[in-house]
Amino acid sequence: NAGVTQTPKFRILKIGQSMTLQCAQDMNHNYMYWYRQDPGMGLKLIYYSVGAGITDKGEVPNGYNVSRSTTEDFPLRLELAAPSQTSVYFCASSYPEGTEAFFGQGTRLTVV
């Protein structure tokens, strides 16, 4: 099994550009998550999804959008990149309550 796959691994964006971070999982998990990791701040939840067609905001959703058209895929969209969005982004998936999440390798995004 590939687990959780994120693409790209690295990206540099200019202010105002847009991009989509891709995330796919092959474990048939219902739950999927997007986190961002800033130095010394742990991981903050951006958006999550409990199944195809269902998404909800996490702690820091501003500036991002998501969709969940299939169980496998959960892309994260940045519409107007800002320097504050410079971060490492992690996608994760899990079964429902009380179970651990499986993480992708992360996408390091720099906005200049």
Next chain:
Amino acid sequence: AQSVTQLDSHVSVSEGTPVLLRCNYSSSYSPSLFWYVQHPNKGLQLLLKYTSAATLVKGINGFEAEFKKSETSFHLTKPSAHMSDAAEYFCVVSDASGGYNKLIFGAGTRLAVHP
């Protein structure tokens, strides 16, 4: 709402000595708790988890953690540190309020291991 506090942002130990990484949580009901490890420029790997079974949980690479409800703690320990243990460690609580499972992360503890 659930929350997690990791009491030390940095811990430094000598190789072969014990490791203690401290974590306190707040929860309105019986939580699920996890420890994850992140090596430099890598993703997160699950070390161990507590889900209301045995209070002493054993994980990978010789790590273990004890759930203490009276102290709302879930400290991570290892009897003898190895150089390869140098990494960032995250204590995580599962927040199922509202019916959906969300993982709430602590700020992390960076473990340094010296020869």
